Amino acid sequence: MKNLAPAIFPPKGIGDAKPGNAAVLDWVNEIAALTEPENIFWCDGSDRENEFLIAESMKQNVLIELNQKKVPRCYLHRSDPNDVARVEQFTIVCTPTKEEAGPTNNWSEPRETYAKLRRLLKGAMHGRTMFVIPYMMGPADSPLTKVGCEITDSKYVVLSMRIMTRMGEIALKRLGNDPHSEWNRGVHSLLDVNSERRFICHFPQDNTIISVGSGYGGNVLLSKKCLALRIGSYLARTQGWMAEHMLILGVESPEGRKHYVAAAFPSACGKTNFAMLIPPAHFKGWKITTVGDDIAWMRIRDGRLYAVNPENGYFGVVPGTSYKSNPNAMRSIAHDTIYTNVALTDDGDVWWEGKDGPPPAHALDWRGDDWTPESKEKAAHPNSRFTTPVRNNPALDFDIEKGEGVPISAIIFGGRRSDTVPLVYQAFDWNHGVYLGATMASETTAAAAGAVGRVRRDPMAMLPFCGYNIGDYFQHWLDMGKRLTTPPLIFNVNWFRKGADGKFLWPGFGENMRVLKWIIDRCERNGGAVESPVGWLPSPHDLDLAELDIDHNAVDELLGLDHEEWQKEIAAHKEFFDSLGRIVPKELQKQREQLATRFEP
Ligand code: GTP
Ligand code: SPV
Ligand code: MN
DSSP states (O other): OOOOOOOOOOOTTSSBOOOSOHHHHHHHHHHHHHHOOSEEEEOOOOHHHHHHHHHHHHHTTSSEEOOTTTSTTOEEEOOOTTOOSBOGGGEEEOOSSHHHHOTTSEEOOHHHHHHHHHHHHTTTTTTSEEEEEEEEESOTTOTTOEEEEEEESOHHHHHHHHHHSEESHHHHHHHOSOTTSOOEEEEEEOTTOOGGGOEEEEEGGGTEEEEESOOSHHHHOTIIIIIIIIIHHHHHHHHTOEEESOEEEEEEOTTOOEEEEEEEOOTTSSHHHHHTOOOOGGGTTOEEEEEESSOEEEEEETTEEEEEOOOSEEEEEOTTOOTTTOHHHHHHTTSSOEEESOEEETTSOEEOTTOSSOOOSSEEOTTSOEEOTTOSSOSSOTTOEEEEEGGGOTTBOTTTTOTTOEEEEEEEEEOOOSSSSOSEEEOSSHHHHHHHHHHOEEEOOTTBSSOSSOEEEOGGGOTTTOOSOHHHHHHHHHHHHHHOSSOOEEEEEOTTOBOTTSSBSSOOGGGGHHHHHHHHHHHTTOOOOEEETTEEEOOGGGSOOTTOOOOHHHHHHHHOOOHHHHHHHHHHHHHHHHHHGGGSOHHHHHHHHHHHHHTOO
């Protein structure tokens, strides 16, 4: 199903928010001359514009209207079945030299790549409408905030960007009229949604992104992984800040003491869920608030790390979301939400695997085919998503718009590991914490096209998102540590360890509060821990497990270190570093040797 809808012609007052910045106008004209659209639609993000675009999207089958009584202002979008996740093999960092992109990125030469993309884009918007979306990443008054401009021929992208970013007037105001000010150029075209002509190209030196051939999420909402992480990480290094694949949450104790933590988990490994956590009844008076669920931009202020969430919405995993697992997400997506690739019930509601209640007797699956509970296929795609504004989140943090950001007390790394890695442990210091991040691994998920469940190293959860040489990125982390007088403590967690029966040992979700509480105790210098070869480990009585139905053996297993597994793990760290070659900083090599030594009898 391709969404190559013909041009639309808005009434007066819609689609004419032409910016005053000459650099933007020149660039738009240049892209229009290349792609030859029928007309140009200048977006301002207003309600009127949004209503018009939704109506047009329904006419052209880009959106399906859902039951407005059950899910007000919610719509369903079906992407092409060949286009349902990020495509890492076609995601490219186009730095002048291959060395700058480093061994973990696909690289191609910028000039040749521009030429190839120009050939693909030639006349690509013929007979169609080209949308120009000015957007802002970060609060209006933050020194971290960046402006981007995305050109696209997809209405789904426009509607999604309005949810995911601060779009329109506010962005143009921040950009101003100086043609030399810094802003990101993003060009997106669906082309013919052909997986053979799908390229997500980043030109960090030019602050430019060109994405063709896809209509899906992280490939096309250029604000997100492309700008906020790949280009962002490149800018962050040159400008002395950090762009990280991290959620940010606030934890307030019953006494009113508040901490913020940032956590890097790979795609589909629990960021959105952790960011919206509701503590179990035992933790009466504790309050968790969400600052961000996917991306953190952080800078140093008075020797501490401060973070903002550059985004304005959540692009979250749908399957598994329920009132049991994530009530705040369920409330968020009950209205004003775009669903992508979920099932459609006969009464116009949405359904997915893991939603509360019994499955519908009949539905249309994510492709639009008949589905019943007897069907072999899943009703919703495993990487089906919701796009919903942060304002919908009942647990939204009060300081989300604070320009200086929120001070970070702890950084948490975590992957999806069936074995080896304990439920939680603390790094000895910043550099050891950088080592934990640099060597983390996770089982692959449906968030990216390709095999699922394969353990791979995913340093700082940034493997697919670091826009430059990963060795330089590790060094940047080490350098940031030197500038921090009060660095956040660094932890590693693993919600996904399994027992001999193949089941998760840890209940996860809201119960992760028990782990978070220990982390906060450590930040306040009063949580107990034992020194182990991997770092500070809680013993079972250091975790508050009251009113939790879990047996002692499971807890011992969760907190245990299996020396044989760790010998393999350390060998895997070495193998990973060896695969990167000389770019791994000496400090991290030293950390690895020290880890190996600590395991010696
Ligand atoms: P991206 O949006 O792709 O970056 O994913 P994410 O990191 O935000 O992951 P998300 O919170 O959406 O969770 C992904 C999947 O993991 C969902 O199916 C969740 O139900 C599941 N999940 C999240 N937290 C936990 C947990 O604590 N334990 C278990 N067992 N599963 C979890
Ligand atoms: C991820 O894969 O980490 C996502 C989804 O958040 S996407 O925006 O498609 O990258
Ligand atoms: Mn998420």
